[in-house]
Amino acid sequence: GQQVMQIPQYQHVQEGEDFTTYCNSSTTLSNIQWYKQRPGGHPVFLIQLVKSGEVKKQKRLTFQFGEAKKNSSLHITATQTTDVGTYFCAGRDAYSGAGSYQLTFGKGTKLSVIP
Amino acid sequence: NAGVTQTPKFRVLKTGQSMTLLCAQDMNHEYMYWYRQDPGMGLRLIHYSVGEGTTAKGEVPDGYNVSRLKKQNFLLGLESAAPSQTSVYFCASNREGWSEQYFGPGTRLTVT
Numbered sequence: 001g002q003q004v005m006q007i008p009q010y011q012h013v014q015e016g017e018d019f020t021t022y023c024n025s026s027t028t029l030s031n032i033q034w035y036k037q038r039p040g041g042h043p044v045f046l047i048q049l050v051k052s053g054e055v056k057k058q059k060r061l062t063f064q065f066g067e068a069k070k071n072s073s074l075h076i077t078a079t080q081t082t083d084v085g086t087y088f089c090a091g092r093d094a095y096s097g098a099g100s101y102q103l104t105f106g107k108g109t110k111l112s113v114i115p
Numbered sequence: 116n117a118g119v120t121q122t123p124k125f126r127v128l129k130t131g132q133s134m135t136l137l138c139a140q141d142m143n144h145e146y147m148y149w150y151r152q153d154p155g156m157g158l159r160l161i162h163y164s165v166g167e168g169t170t171a172k173g174e175v176p177d178g179y180n181v182s183r184l185k186k187q188n189f190l191l192g193l194e195s196a197a198p199s200q201t202s203v204y205f206c207a208s209n210r211e212g213w214s215e216q217y218f219g220p221g222t223r224l225t226v227t
Contacts, residue, residue: 001174009155031213042205043158045215088157092213101146101165101212102173107157
């Protein structure tokens with residue numbers, strides 16, 4: 001079945017440093033979504049990417065979708081303590097009809113920010 | 116507008132006991148999902164529903180049953196709880212199958 005790998009599993013950064021998490025799928029994706037989960041909280045949607053090579057920005061966050069639609073990345077510039085949490089990517093298999101409603105989540109990257 | 120709510124928030128069960136987790140959404144969403152989250156495992160889909168009266172299996176359906184008798188509610192049942200079902204359970208919903216998912220606050224279940 002479809003697998004979504006996410007690296008690194010953990011990242012500790014000094015406040016003000018940049019952070020990047022990478023997501024790779026074993027299959028081509030129709031779209032990819034990114035979620036953030038604060039400690040003790042629930043996942044909250046950040047963004048969805050649909051087009052090959054798409055780049056979207058939200059303030060200090062930059063999201064990219066690979067040309068082959070099999071990988072994606074989230075980059076945070078100048079991290080702040082409010083960025084603490086676990087970031088998940090989640091992809092939908094492009095060629096699975098029955099699975100078109102199913103998102104496969106990566107295991108997440110847990111970000112710690114040292115003030 | 117409460118969004119997605121889940122009851123209960125916490126529960127401790129003994130092995131073999133049964134229980135039902137309730138998920139409710141007030142956004143008139145067609146699609147609803149049940150996930151479990153275990154440390155280091157991300158979110159794994161248990162069952163989902165594409166509309167009232169429908170259910171389908173996800174990645175890890177064994178040991179669970181679901182029902183969607185009303186559009187706004189999605190119930191997850193454990194008929195005979197096992198320690199391996201100790202987890203945090205999240206319900207989610209979305210308007211279209213491809214759109215952003217809205218998650219509930221979660222239910223922390225411990226099976227002893």
